Amino acid sequence: MTFLADCRARQAFDLLANTWNPVVLHALRHGPRRPSDLRREIGGIRPKVLTETVRRLEASGLVSRNAGRDRVEYGLTDLGRSLLDPLDALGRWAHERGDEILQA
Secondary structure, X not given: OOOOOOOHHHHHHHHHHOOHHXXXXXXXXXXXXXXXXXXXXXXXXXXXXXXXXXXXXXXXXXEEEEEOOOOEEXXXXXXXXXXXXXXHHHHHHHHHHHHHHHXX
């Protein structure tokens, strides 16, 4: 298989290449969240980085931005929710094999 710059596999791998993308997707799994709530739950993410991440995920169709009069919330789209099972599988693998990776 050749991974061309615009092939679907590369596009999917690029979504996981950014450290914060899967973390933010996981944090949104239980419903829409305000940016301040996301920062509190995630820990260690700067406001600017969170903004860049949700914008990138929004541009990919994985996250929606809902702006009210004085409130902004981000939530998963159907496409974003469809990525949760693969992310969970990767998380399980990392939990089970993490020690081996650290020892290598």
